[in-house]
Amino acid sequence: MLIEDLHTHTRYSHGLGTVEQNVRAALLAGLKRIGIAEHGPKHLFFPVKWGALKRLRAEVDLMNSKYSGRIEVLMGLEANLLGDGLTDVPSDTSLFDYILLGYHKGTAPADKLSRSWARHLLFRQADKYGSSNAKAYEKAMEATPKLLAITHPGTYIPVDIELLAKAASEHSVALEINNSHRSLTKGALIKAKSQGAKFLLSSDAHSPSRVGNVLNALELAKDAGVLEQVINWAY
Numbered sequence: 001m002l003i004e005d006l007h008t009h010t011r012y013s014h015g016l017g018t019v020e021q022n023v024r025a026a027l028l029a030g031l032k033r034i035g036i037a038e039h040g041p042k043h044l045f046f047p048v049k050w051g052a053l054k055r056l057r058a059e060v061d062l063m064n065s066k067y068s069g070r071i072e073v074l075m076g077l078e079a080n081l082l083g084d085g086l087t088d089v090p091s092d093t094s095l096f097d098y099i100l101l102g103y104h105k106g107t108a109p110a111d112k113l114s115r116s117w118a119r120h121l122l123f124r125q126a127d128k129y130g131s132s133n134a135k136a137y138e139k140a141m142e143a144t145p146k147l148l149a150i151t152h153p154g155t156y157i158p159v160d161i162e163l164l165a166k167a168a169s170e171h172s173v174a175l176e177i178n179n180s181h182r183s184l185t186k187g188a189l190i191k192a193k194s195q196g197a198k199f200l201l202s203s204d205a206h207s208p209s210r211v212g213n214v215l216n217a218l219e220l221a222k223d224a225g226v227l228e229q230v231i232n233w234a235y
């Protein structure tokens, strides 16, 4: 069974529901823990506002008191990879229980490598950068405290999955199997497992009704034979 869904969004970025609606949906889904991980502050269209982070923390704390003994509520962040090791993770991460990190469309290129990503999105020219991109993630892993997982690896930009998986394994960072962005293939998961990777199943819910729904991700994990490497699944 799924223990926790740590990648959900609310109105604090571009989800549809409130924190409490996500929490109640997680309770209905039988989860022990739910995480709210809003888009990082440098997303151009759907950022969590800096000023809202303290309010979100207070709301998460309130939920923990209200639903104490029934479910645990965590506050994360889905930070943006902005370039070669560059992210929008705040220098002070004390508000967060954990950090997720992924590349997203809608972030401004910050260096030569990320300009290649922007070109790739328009003209598909960055396939050759798969290993550079894996190294960019690795540098970001080294620089990011509380980093739990890389979200939807391979979505929007190519990444050498074996290099990424090796680095993730060395830094105790999981690779997400995202229920909505289905960029990882069975073959990629098998390669990642061979490099010692661990995985995180997530809904990436943008509405409460999708919280805890990891059916696609679960099917893929089973098909690839990596369920034992999933950190938020219990038999």
Ligand SMILES: [Zn+2]
Pocket (backbone or CB within 6 Å): 078, 102, 104, 151, 152
């Ligand atoms: Zn994302």
Ligand SMILES: [Zn+2]
Pocket (backbone or CB within 6 Å): 007, 009, 078, 204
């Ligand atoms: Zn997300």
